[in-house]
Amino acid sequence: MITNPIFSSYQNNTALFDEIFDKNHKVRPTYQKILDLYKDHSIQDFAALNEKAKASFFNQGITFQVYSDEKAQEKIFPFDLFPRIIEAKEWETIESGVLQRCRALNKFLWDIYHNRNIIRDGVVPIELINSSGNYLKDMMNFTPPNKIYNHISGTDLIKHSDGKYYVLEDNIRCPSGVSYVVGNRNALKRALFGVFNHYEIHNVTDYSENLLEMLESVKPQNVDSPTCVILTPGVYNSAYYEHQFLAKTSGIELVEGRDLFVENDFVYMKTIYGPKRVDVIYRRIDDDFIDPDVFNKDSVLGVKGLFSAYINGNVTLANAPGTGVADDKAIYTYMPEIIRYYLKEEPILNNVHTYHCSKPDDLKYILxxxxxxxxxxxxxxxxxxxxxxxxxxxxxIEKVKIVIKENPRKYIAQPIMSLSVHATYIEDSSSFEQRHVDLRTYTLLGQDQEFVLKGGLTRVALKKGNLIVNSSQGGGSKDTWVLKK
Structure with missing residues (x-):
């Protein structure tokens, strides 16, 4: 029986994998200490702390915007004060698993834009590559500095009812959310400072310095002290807060396309002191918008001539154009084979079994x-x-069938996975309730550098029974504690 006062009304559905309480309603050892610290608090005390945390987010300007809103409206990022705790040994598996995937994906990207051995050997079908909307023929036979394509990766994982982690998807175009990881930690420290004295937790505020180190390490040849910038679509982008945050904490300039220009295949930034050469661009805009001379001619977000400067080796783009082909969810189906092919290793993390609608047998089963x-x-x-x-x-269901049959290449299907649940404070009921969670990890690849942020973003589906955790779909987040031992 659950006896902690703030969990007095907690309904532990034992059909779900609860990360705090086991099927006998006993506290799991990892969480015993924090529940002991809360035993003298009432739910009213927690409600007051929740308001304090919301004020912290408001004062920090931690916001996001949902594109489907009829009006452009910034919202405070929903944040839950009860942290998720991951044991050291469990994190070792996660970290080694996401690094393995990022290494394999990087090799896969180099190969499909060069020798295409994986296609010739029949591991991945050529039509899957050529039909991907994110495959860029313009990248054929071009090698980015240090052969790195996916400098910044976000890997989404869930813990299933069997207690094992599964990768839901790989994100290597413009993965977002890392600023909320740091914002969550800062807010939790302000609201529950005393709790941190009782746990040895890995730091998450070192991400930006590692980001800068990575960006500088992939500078073009013959550049000693590179100038790095973050290229943002502007203030109306849903992740603009993050763009500001990363620029400020890494100490590099935040620019829009209109702040840059290209001359003689070199990129320059406009400053009050005159033009300044730019060597590395962490771009937070999609491929189609980076250069109107090559891609979308109507784009006002990118820079005319930027792709030519890149192909001529005078500027580095992170992530490299064309990386999106590797986080195509149809390619995800082949990740176990991709890992074995390039690394000669067995996958550390599980894939969710995936059906692709372009395969006749799979399509029949899906329908x-x-x-x-x-x-x-x-x-x-x-x-x-x-x-x-x-x-x-x-x-x-009938409408979905029609949509799938109209464009089978565009869709995959997966079994409905039972995402683990975590105790989450729900304002409407002023109580703790089970809510589904996932985890987005962040990996950086640079020259002689591999870094995984020890924490990641635990995303919470705030609507009861909802399995979609994204903030754009009404989700929130938790601070993620990775224990040192």
Whole structure:
């Protein structure tokens, strides 16, 4: 029986994997200390602390914007004060697993833009590469500095009901959310400072210095002291707070396309002292918008001539253009084979079994079993376009079938996974309730540098029973504690 006062009304559904309480309603050892620290607090005390944390986020300007809103409206990023705790040994598996995937994906990207051995050997079908909307023929036979494509990666994991971690997807275009990791930690320290004295937890505020080190390490040849910038689409982008945060904490300039220009295949930044050469650009805009001379001619977000400067080796773009082909969810299906092919290793982390609608047998199974599956577009992010079969009406299922059959290449399907749940404070009920969570980890690859942020972003589906955790779909987040021992 759960006896802690602030969990007096907690409903522990034992059909779900609860990370704090086991099936006998006993506290798991990892969380015993923190629950002991809370035993003298009432739910009213926690409500007051929650308001304090919200004020901290407001004062820090930690916001996001949902594109589907009719009006451009900034919102405070929803944050839950009860932290998620990951044991040291468990984290070792996560870290080694995401590094393995990032290394393999980097080798895969070099190969498909050069020798294409993995295609010739029949491991990945050529039509899957050529039909990807994120595959860039312009990158063929070009090698970025140090052969690194996915400088910054975000790997999304869930803990299933079997207690094991599974990778949901790899994000290596413009993965966002790392600023909220640091914001969560700072807010929690302000609200619950005394709690930190009782745990030895890895730091998360070192991300920006590692980001800067990575960016400087992939500078173009013959550059001694590189100038790095972050290229943002501007203030109306949903992740603009993060762009500001990373620029400020890493000590580099935040620029828009209009702040840069290209001359003789070199990139320059406009300053009050005159033009200044730019050597490395951490771009937070999609491939299609980086250069109107090569891609979307109507783009006002990028820089005319930027791609030519890049291909001529005079500026580094992180991540490299064309990386999106590797986080295509159809490619995800082949990740175990990709890891074995390039690294000669067995995958450390599990893949979720995935059906691809372009395969006739898979398509037949999907159409007959949509009510048991999650349907995902291969090229969307933020939880957009996802259909969870068990939540659909018969009419909605028929509509999904039509959409799939119109463009099978665009969709994959996965079994409905039972994401673990975590105690989360719900304002509407002024109580703690079970909510589904996932984990986004952040990896940096540079010259002689591999870094995984020891914490990551635990995302919470704040709506009861919801399996989609993205902030754009009403989700929030928790501070993630990785124990040192």
């Amino acid at each position: 007959e079993n949509i009510d048991k599956l999650v349907i995902k577009p291969v090229d969307e992010a933020g939880g957009y376009g996802i259909s969870i079969g068990s939540k659909l009406t018969k009419d909605e």
